[in-house]
Amino acid sequence: MINELFIKLKSYLEISSFERRGVFFLLFFILLICSYNFGIRKFPTEDIPLDEHKLKQLRVQLEDNENSRYTMDTTLNKAYGLDNAQYKQSRVLQFFNPNEDSFESLIDKGVPYKVAKNIANFRQKGGIFRSKLDVKKMYSITDDVYRTLEPFIVVNYTAPSRSNLYLSEAEKGKKQLKKQTISINTATQEELETLNGIGPSYASKILRYRGFYGGFYSSQQLYEIKGMDSTLITSLLPQLFFDPMAIERLKINTANVDELAKHPYISYKEANAIVNFREQHGLFNQISEIKELHIFKGKDINRLIPYLDLN
Numbered sequence: 001m002i003n004e005l006f007i008k009l010k011s012y013l014e015i016s017s018f019e020r021r022g023v024f025f026l027l028f029f030i031l032l033i034c035s036y037n038f039g040i041r042k043f044p045t046e047d048i049p050l051d052e053h054k055l056k057q058l059r060v061q062l063e064d065n066e067n068s069r070y071t072m073d074t075t076l077n078k079a080y081g082l083d084n085a086q087y088k089q090s091r092v093l094q095f096f097n098p099n100e101d102s103f104e105s106l107i108d109k110g111v112p113y114k115v116a117k118n119i120a121n122f123r124q125k126g127g128i129f130r131s132k133l134d135v136k137k138m139y140s141i142t143d144d145v146y147r148t149l150e151p152f153i154v155v156n157y158t159a160p161s162r163s164n165l166y167l168s169e170a171e172k173g174k175k176q177l178k179k180q181t182i183s184i185n186t187a188t189q190e191e192l193e194t195l196n197g198i199g200p201s202y203a204s205k206i207l208r209y210r211g212f213y214g215g216f217y218s219s220q221q222l223y224e225i226k227g228m229d230s231t232l233i234t235s236l237l238p239q240l241f242f243d244p245m246a247i248e249r250l251k252i253n254t255a256n257v258d259e260l261a262k263h264p265y266i267s268y269k270e271a272n273a274i275v276n277f278r279e280q281h282g283l284f285n286q287i288s289e290i291k292e293l294h295i296f297k298g299k300d301i302n303r304l305i306p307y308l309d310l311n
Contacts, residue, residue, distance in 0.1 A: 093287065095244040095306070097154045098129045111149070114140045129155050148288065151217065151306045154244055181239055185215040185246035195239045197232050212264050214248035217306045249309035252290065253283045265304040270295050284310060 093110035098119050101109065106116035118140045129135060132153045136146045182191050184206065192203035209225050210216060219242060222233045250260055252274060260271035273295040284290065287308050291301060 093149070093152045093305075095152050095154050098135055099123070099155065109152075112145065115145065115149070131155055147302060151302045152244075154242075181241040183243045183246060184240045185210065185243050195236060197235050202228065202232075214250075214263070214307055215244075215246055216242055217244045217247055218242065218303075221303075244306060247306060249307055251311065252287070252308050253278065253310055263304075263307060265301075265307065286310075 094108075096106055096109045096111060098106075103116055103120040106119060107113065111119070115138070118138050119135075122138070132150055132155055134155075135141065135149065135153055141149070182195070184192075189200070189203050189207060192198055192206055193200060198206075205225050205227065209221075213221065216222070219233070219237055219240075222228055222236070223230070250263060250266075252260070257268070257271045257275050260266050260274055261268045266274075273293055274290065277293055278284065287305060287310060290296065290305075290308065
C-alpha cells in the first residue's frame with residue numbers, strides 16, 4: 001500500500017530533462033540579478049556626477065537672499081538711528097493712538113511695521129478708527145497680534161450728533177465746552193463729584209481704586225469697582241477721558257517682590273517669580289517677555305501689561 005502511494009507521488013513530481021534545464025536556468029538568472037544589485041549597492045563603481053555650475057548658482061542665490069535681508073534690516077535700523085541692540089529694545093510697545101500717531105511714531109512705539117503701514121494708509125484714505133475693534137478689523141492683524149496690541153490702543157473718538165451737523169462753528173465751540181470731559185486718572189474728588197450720577201461716596205471709591213491700580217486704562221475696569229452697575233457706568237463714559245499716559249507703572253527691572261505684589265493684578269507668587277527670573281536670566285529686554293514665565297502660562301495677563309515699565 002505504501003509502495004503504491006510512493007509510486008503515485010513520484011509520478012506527480014517527475015519532470016522532463018527539458019523542464020529541469022529551464023528551472024536551473026531560471027534559478028541561475030535570479031541569482032545573477034541578486035548578486036549584481038548587491039554588488040552595486042555595496043561597492044559603487046563610481047561617484048554620482050555633480051553639476052558644479054548649478055551648485056555654484058544655488059550658493060550665490062542663497063548668499064544674495066541672505067545679504068538682501070540683512071541690508072533691509074540694516075537700512076530700517078539706520079533710518080531710525082538705531083543699532084541692532086537698540087532696534088530690538090525699541091520694539092517695546094507703548095500706548096499709541098491710531099487716529100493721531102504718524103507712521104514713524106507708531107514704529108517708535110513698538111507697533112509692527114506692516115500694522116503701522118496699514119494704519120497710516122488707512123488714515124491717508126480718510127479712514128477713522130472709532131473703537132479698538134476697528135484696528136482688529138484690518139487684514140494685517142491676526143488675533144494674536146491684536147491681543148498684544150489691544151491694551152496699548154488709545155482711541156478717543158466721539159461721533160458727531162446729527163444736530164451738530166447744522167451748528168455754526170461758534171455754536172459748536174460753546175456746545176463742546178459744555179460737554180468737556182475730565183481725565184479719570186487726574187481728576188480730584190471735587191471734579192469727580194461734578195459728574196452726573198456721582199456723589200461723594202462714588203467719587204471716593206473711584207479715587208481709592210485708582211490708587212490701588214495706579215490709574216485706569218480702560219472703561220471696563222470701572223465694573224471692578226464695588227457698587228457701580230452698568231447703567232451708572234454707561235452714563236459716566238461720555239463724561240470721562242481715560243488717559244493711559246497718566247498711569248503709574250511698575251518698574252519690573254528694579255522693583256522688589258513686595259512692591260510688585262502690592263498691585264491687585266499680581267499675586268505674591270507671581271511677583272516672586274518675576275524677581276527670580278530677573279536674578280537668574282538678567283533684566284527684561286521687552287515687556288512681552290513676562291508672558292514666557294511659567295507661572296503666567298495659560299493666563300490672560302493683558303490687563304497687567306499696561307502697568308509694567310522696563311525703566
